[in-house]
Every structure is written in structure tokens, then in C-alpha cells.
Amino acid sequence: MAQVQATKFKNPVVNWIDSRLPIFTMLDHEYNHYPMPRNVNYLWAFGAIAGIMLVIMIATGLFLAMQYSSHTSLAFDSVERIMRDVNYGWLIRYVHANGASMFFIAVYIHMFRGLYYGSYKAPREILWILGVIIFLVMMGTAFMGYVLPWGQMSFWGATVITNLFSAFPIVGDPIVTLLWGGFSVDNPTLNRFFALHFLLPFVLLGLVILHTAALHVCGSNNPLGIDPKGPQDTVPFNPYVTVKDGFAVVIFLIIYASFVFFMPNYMGHPDNYIPANPLVTPAHIVPEWYFLPFYAMLRAIPDKLGGVLAMFGSIALLAFLPWLDRSKVRSCKFRPIYRQFFWILALDALVLGYAGAMPAEGAWLIIARIGTAYYFFHFLVLLPVLGKLERPSPLPNSISESVLKGGGGIAAGAHAKPMEKA
Structure with a gap:
């Protein structure tokens, strides 16, 4: 017969349950x-x-x-x-x-x-x-x-x-x-x-x-x-x-x-x-605000099928980011060129959201088209190219070295082992 494994919890009810179904051990870990x-x-x-x-x-x-x-x-x-x-x-x-x-x-x-x-x-x-x-x-x-x-x-x-x-x-x-x-x-x-x-x-x-x-x-x-x-x-x-x-x-x-x-x-x-x-x-049909950037992409393309593909493709594209971004450095803190383009992308998303709330005519239609073009350009062209060409800044040796640099936390860093170069 299988042995019931002893657990470390002081509460006897919790201990009894965890010895049979170790959910509390899992949560504790x-x-x-x-x-x-x-x-x-x-x-x-x-x-x-x-x-x-x-x-x-x-x-x-x-x-x-x-x-x-x-x-x-x-x-x-x-x-x-x-x-x-x-x-x-x-x-x-x-x-x-x-x-x-x-x-x-x-x-x-x-x-x-x-x-x-x-x-x-x-x-x-x-x-x-x-x-x-x-x-x-x-x-x-x-x-x-x-x-x-x-x-x-x-x-x-x-x-x-x-x-x-x-x-x-x-x-x-x-x-x-x-x-x-x-x-x-x-x-x-x-x-x-x-x-x-x-x-x-x-x-x-x-x-x-x-x-x-x-x-x-x-x-x-x-x-x-x-x-x-x-x-x-x-x-x-x-x-x-x-x-x-x-x-x-x-x-x-x-x-x-x-x-x-x-x-x-x-x-x-x-x-x-x-x-x-x-x-x-209604005079102007608009979705909720959190759909507006994608709604702007839908209306930016004159062809109905093209607009639908652009709208769904803009989301599906995100799933391929791990392979589109060729840079070996993760954080934008060490990628000075890409960091600027990231903020342009954030601004582009806001502009698309506002254009999605406006009637699909005149200047707003042109703005939506430019915003849609930049969105796909950012992920399909800019991200792979910059990943190959950009020279990132040097990375710190470790997290603790970066956190403790400049004083403070001496006790925490006193027993740290020598760190390898990242």
C-alpha cells in the first residue's frame, strides 16, 4: 500500500489535505x-x-x-x-x-x-x-x-x-x-x-x-x-x-x-x-475604444477582403515576433536605435485608435493608411533589419551588479560570488 508523504504545514487540516493532494505545497513553491x-x-x-x-x-x-x-x-x-x-x-x-x-x-x-x-x-x-x-x-x-x-x-x-x-x-x-x-x-x-x-x-x-x-x-x-x-x-x-x-x-x-x-x-x-x-x-458606427486601432486598419484598405486580412493579420503577426526580431539582446534599454522606433510604434497605435473613432473620409482616412503601413513595416521590415544591423550597448555582468551599482545594499552584495561576463 502506498505511503502517505509527510508535509511541513503546521495547520493539521492543511497538512492532512496536502499529504494526499499536494496543492498547498505547489502554491507555496x-x-x-x-x-x-x-x-x-x-x-x-x-x-x-x-x-x-x-x-x-x-x-x-x-x-x-x-x-x-x-x-x-x-x-x-x-x-x-x-x-x-x-x-x-x-x-x-x-x-x-x-x-x-x-x-x-x-x-x-x-x-x-x-x-x-x-x-x-x-x-x-x-x-x-x-x-x-x-x-x-x-x-x-x-x-x-x-x-x-x-x-x-x-x-x-x-x-x-x-x-x-x-x-x-x-x-x-x-x-x-x-x-x-x-x-x-x-x-x-x-x-x-x-x-x-x-x-x-x-x-x-x-x-x-x-x-x-x-x-x-x-x-x-x-x-x-x-x-x-x-x-x-x-x-x-x-x-x-x-x-x-x-x-x-x-x-x-x-x-x-x-x-x-x-x-x-x-x-x-x-x-x-x-x-x-x-x-x-446610426450616423457613425464605432466599436469600443479598445478595438479602434484594428477598426482603423480595416477601413484603411479599400478592398473588403484586404481590410479583413489586415485587421486579423495585425494580431496574428504578434505571434511571430520571437522569430521576426533577430537581435540577441532582449531589452530596449540596450538598443538605442530600436528604442526610438518602439515609441514611434506606441504613438502609431494611439493615432490609429483616434483615426478609428473618426469618419473614414478625408485626412483621417489618409492618416489611417499611413498608420497601417507603418505598423506592418515596423514588424515585417524594421524589426528583422535592425536586429541584424544595430549594435547594442554593453550589457551589465549581472542583475545584482546593476541594482547595487552606486552604493546601497552592501550587505546583500557582500557574499556574492565573482560574476561572469554576460
């Missing part, structure tokens, strides 16, 4: 003693913030689903009933609606941090690809959630976006019919989107668990982009990183709460407070 580079900054907290936002979105979504009616004649009124008649329904709905924007803010900062510090490079390729998949699933979940209130922007947004698939030859029309459940956006469409919007967050949760597992296999990157060379370069996850992450989470939640309580509709569209009407087209 992964979130207590897990070594983190000692120089990580507050930008590394946005992964934890995104995880907390996912939990908030799932929890509030479950409560909203209890009161929501997924029928075209009832959906809009059921949302109004949640706002007016359900106890604290207004709060749950505003937390959920603004939470989507806050979730994307955290994820976009998390992604751009990865781009700046080269977190997609070996050995983190699978980690990065999982992140791109998470981003795609997030976008699908958010789009379907935006349709559920069944306001004017919900209905026409669903009509425009689902129609994009008709651009694909042969398979396009069957895909659109499958999404609609008929020959137009109607009750079957709403039922499908509600079911998928309820399911996909749990798929997202599973992907996040895989993303975290992959992170703990290859270890966290750091602002220097060099690997830890020993215990002198790392600190335990708890309490050093948990305290830093906890502080960042509190500040983020304060900003989040300020939107929920003082300007809950700031990031929404007023037309979505008008019931959906298939006979009245």
Missing part, C-alpha cells in the same frame, strides 16, 4: 518561494492586475446572467431592469461594463511592456504565443458582450463585424449564416452571443492558467533582459513582489472605482441607450 529577478519594476504588476480583472469580470458576469434575458424583445428592458430594480444591479453592471475597459488597459500595458523589454524572446516563445491567444479570446468575448445590451450600437456593431466574414471566398457566407443563425442579426444571433460570452471567460481562465504555468517554467523577464546568474540576482516572490503588486493593484482599483462611481458611461457610447432598431442606421 510557486507563489511564496518562487525566485523573481530583484530589479522588476511596477510594469510587471500589470499581469497580476489583469488576472484580478478577469476574476472580477467572471464574478460580476455570473450575477448579471441571473437577471439578463437573451431575447431581442426583452434584452434591452432586462438591462434597464438590472439598473433600476435589482438590488445593487446598477453597481454590478457598471463594474462589469467599465471592467472590460480596465481589463484591456491592463493587458495593453502588459503587452507593450513585453514588447519594450523583449519578453517574447527565447526561451519565452510559448509564453508569448499563449498571451496572443489570450488577447484574441479577450477580443471575441468583449465583442459578444457589447452586443448583449441590444442597443443601437450593439445591433449595428454586430451587423458590421459579422458581415466581415462574408469577404472570404467560398466559406464566408456559410460562416456569416452560422453566426447569425438565420439571414440577419436577430434573436438566434443574440442567443449564440450570450452563450459564447458566458463560456469564453472560462476558456480565458484556462488559458491564463497555462500562461502562468509557462511563465513559471522559463522564469520572469526583467528590465535588463538578462537571466539571473544566482541567488544574488533574485528575491522570493513573497513578500517582495506580492507587496509591490499589491500596492499597484490598490492604485489601479482606485482609478477603476473612480470611473465606476463618477463617470460610468465615459468609455461607452450614448447610442447604446437607444433600443436596437434595424430600420434606423
Whole structure:
């Protein structure tokens, strides 16, 4: 008969469970003693913030689903009933609606941090690809959630976006019919989107668990982009990183709460407070702000199929970054030329977002085309070429040498072993 392995926990209940199912040992190893580079900054907290936002979105979504009616004649009124008649329904709905924007803010900062510090490079390729998949699933979940209130922007947004698939030859029309459940956006469409919007967050949760597992296999990157060379370069996850992450989470939640309580509709569209009407087209159909850069790319190309391919390709392209970037140096801190182009890319994303909110005509159409061209030029041409031609600055010998340089932390560095040249 198998022997029950003894564990180290003082609590007898925890000890009894862990000796039979070592979940507490795993958590203790992964979130207590897990070594983190000692120089990580507050930008590394946005992964934890995104995880907390996912939990908030799932929890509030479950409560909203209890009161929501997924029928075209009832959906809009059921949302109004949640706002007016359900106890604290207004709060749950505003937390959920603004939470989507806050979730994307955290994820976009998390992604751009990865781009700046080269977190997609070996050995983190699978980690990065999982992140791109998470981003795609997030976008699908958010789009379907935006349709559920069944306001004017919900209905026409669903009509425009689902129609994009008709651009694909042969398979396009069957895909659109499958999404609609008929020959137009109607009750079957709403039922499908509600079911998928309820399911996909749990798929997202599973992907996040895989993303975290992959992170703990290859270890966290750091602002220097060099690997830890020993215990002198790392600190335990708890309490050093948990305290830093906890502080960042509190500040983020304060900003989040300020939107929920003082300007809950700031990031929404007023037309979505008008019931959906298939006979009245809004003057300007725009998606939520976090889709706007990709919407600008879609409209920038005159050909429908070309616009759809550019929009989806701009996201798929991110999955190939580990192979497009040929530089052996991860962090932009040591790549002075590429660092300038990174900030141009960030500005390009902001300009595309603003152009996506404007009518697709005149100067805004030209700006969107230039922004789209630069986006693809940056990843397909600039990144591979600079990786070969740029001469990066010298890297420090180790993380601890860089952190302790200039005084301070003498006790921590006193017993450090001689360090190899990076």
C-alpha cells in the first residue's frame, strides 16, 4: 500500500489535505518561494492586475446572467431592469461594463511592456504565443458582450463585424449564416452571443492558467533582459513582489472605482441607450475604444477582403515576433536605435485608435493608411533589419551588479560570488 508523504504545514487540516493532494505545497513553491529577478519594476504588476480583472469580470458576469434575458424583445428592458430594480444591479453592471475597459488597459500595458523589454524572446516563445491567444479570446468575448445590451450600437456593431466574414471566398457566407443563425442579426444571433460570452471567460481562465504555468517554467523577464546568474540576482516572490503588486493593484482599483462611481458611461457610447432598431442606421458606427486601432486598419484598405486580412493579420503577426526580431539582446534599454522606433510604434497605435473613432473620409482616412503601413513595416521590415544591423550597448555582468551599482545594499552584495561576463 502506498505511503502517505509527510508535509511541513503546521495547520493539521492543511497538512492532512496536502499529504494526499499536494496543492498547498505547489502554491507555496510557486507563489511564496518562487525566485523573481530583484530589479522588476511596477510594469510587471500589470499581469497580476489583469488576472484580478478577469476574476472580477467572471464574478460580476455570473450575477448579471441571473437577471439578463437573451431575447431581442426583452434584452434591452432586462438591462434597464438590472439598473433600476435589482438590488445593487446598477453597481454590478457598471463594474462589469467599465471592467472590460480596465481589463484591456491592463493587458495593453502588459503587452507593450513585453514588447519594450523583449519578453517574447527565447526561451519565452510559448509564453508569448499563449498571451496572443489570450488577447484574441479577450477580443471575441468583449465583442459578444457589447452586443448583449441590444442597443443601437450593439445591433449595428454586430451587423458590421459579422458581415466581415462574408469577404472570404467560398466559406464566408456559410460562416456569416452560422453566426447569425438565420439571414440577419436577430434573436438566434443574440442567443449564440450570450452563450459564447458566458463560456469564453472560462476558456480565458484556462488559458491564463497555462500562461502562468509557462511563465513559471522559463522564469520572469526583467528590465535588463538578462537571466539571473544566482541567488544574488533574485528575491522570493513573497513578500517582495506580492507587496509591490499589491500596492499597484490598490492604485489601479482606485482609478477603476473612480470611473465606476463618477463617470460610468465615459468609455461607452450614448447610442447604446437607444433600443436596437434595424430600420434606423446610426450616423457613425464605432466599436469600443479598445478595438479602434484594428477598426482603423480595416477601413484603411479599400478592398473588403484586404481590410479583413489586415485587421486579423495585425494580431496574428504578434505571434511571430520571437522569430521576426533577430537581435540577441532582449531589452530596449540596450538598443538605442530600436528604442526610438518602439515609441514611434506606441504613438502609431494611439493615432490609429483616434483615426478609428473618426469618419473614414478625408485626412483621417489618409492618416489611417499611413498608420497601417507603418505598423506592418515596423514588424515585417524594421524589426528583422535592425536586429541584424544595430549594435547594442554593453550589457551589465549581472542583475545584482546593476541594482547595487552606486552604493546601497552592501550587505546583500557582500557574499556574492565573482560574476561572469554576460
